[in-house]
Amino acid sequence: MSFAAKGMAATAQDEAYRAILQDIRSGRYQPGERLIPETIARELAMSRMPVREAFQRLANEGLVLIRPNRGCVVSGLTIEEIYELFEIRSVLEGLAVRLAMPRFDAAALAELDDHLARMHRAGAAGGADWLSRHQEFHAYICGLSGRPKLIAQIAALHIAVEPSMRVWLHHVAQPAHATERQDEVVEAIRTGDAEHAEAVMRDHVLRTAPRLAEFLRSRGQAAGLSPTLPASAQL
Amino acid sequence: MSFAAKGMAATAQDEAYRAILQDIRSGRYQPGERLIPETIARELAMSRMPVREAFQRLANEGLVLIRPNRGCVVSGLTIEEIYELFEIRSVLEGLAVRLAMPRFDAAALAELDDHLARMHRAGAAGGADWLSRHQEFHAYICGLSGRPKLIAQIAALHIAVEPSMRVWLHHVAQPAHATERQDEVVEAIRTGDAEHAEAVMRDHVLRTAPRLAEFLRSRGQAAGLSPTLPASAQL
């Protein structure tokens, strides 16, 4: 049996990756902040090299920007980029829920209700980890699609906007969990109509974007450091 | 003025990345083949390290699989994975064409026709580089969406299936360029109806998948080496 538990890092590079990812998601490393390999390496009791390779991975996911000879900075998102990510998420999650529809039996629906309940509880209790519950809700639906790459893509998109979402939820009086109508998504799923569920999910995802964008705009948060994009630009 | 031309590699690592990517796309490195850093490093007149980091990038894009302590192999796609990639591409390119619609003026439509013509010419002339022309056709449409990340994602998907496509086009008598009806897409764009264009693009993309899949199945090509997926699996 493989004794490396799922959450366990097999290699130093992986450990570095997880640690830095965590710190970006949580907001410990702010957009625009420069990440110095040596510092992080000392912190994790390893050398610079695995940290550098972790940077590479993060750069490919757009969380960090590496300019040659000029180091690695946490990449904030412009308003336009946030919109773009939500647009992409909307069609991908729409696809996911459509593909997941055949698998929604009674048990799955019950579990879905559980997720809803947990979310609402977290929202009522102050909303500190409402965001995590919300991501789990979406992840559960996507998971039922049975499409590994699709799931991973969507997860990456959630992670990319997470830092912005956190500051939003932290600073705003009327946060998402008060107005976001996830119930509509669940209702649509219950109808059994795949096309309908897809459309509702699309709308649901897109609805958050303008409010988040407005908030960031009001804070003047255009930390515009466009990340190096994943693949080669030209086909 | 920046004297580093766009296609120029600023760093050794980037050079390695481009070289290996090229060799995977072209089919020089076959799925399942093991990539030995030292060999490639010698070939490119550099040390192992930049090559290793290039591997990382390729792994993140799913083109290569790195198992700890067990090296780096070119990751072939299973039939299921190919279907999945086409599904994802269909919704993303559908989104792209929808967003691009407002920008289709007379000039853009003319250029689109140019692309079509070039494609048909390449197809008639034996189809050696029909695939590249086809990718350029799609890239042109996506480019008009003005969404950098969306464009990059789609490009990455095209690259991922490119090796399989190449063997298909090379081995089959009735290849895609004979039956793929790109004209329908252009026609739909001409109507000016964004929703319609999106639907047509979706269908267009999905149509290729089953035929490619059938071909690969007939060759028994289930080179099932599922790549390490981009982001963290759990949200």
Next chain:
DNA sequence: CTCTGTATGAGTGTATCCACTATTACAAAG
């Protein structure tokens, strides 16, 4: 006081080196 040139230091990219893992080939036992 401002501007410009230089020097110093921090940080990056690459090469080399070392320790450990895995795989292969081979030999001895059954």
Next chain:
DNA sequence: CTTTGTAATAGTGGATACACTCATACAGAG
């Protein structure tokens, strides 16, 4: 002849070392 244990080798992950780039601070000229 097959099987199993062991040794040798190729290859991987990580650390250190070195050369080069960039940025900042400072000094001298205007």
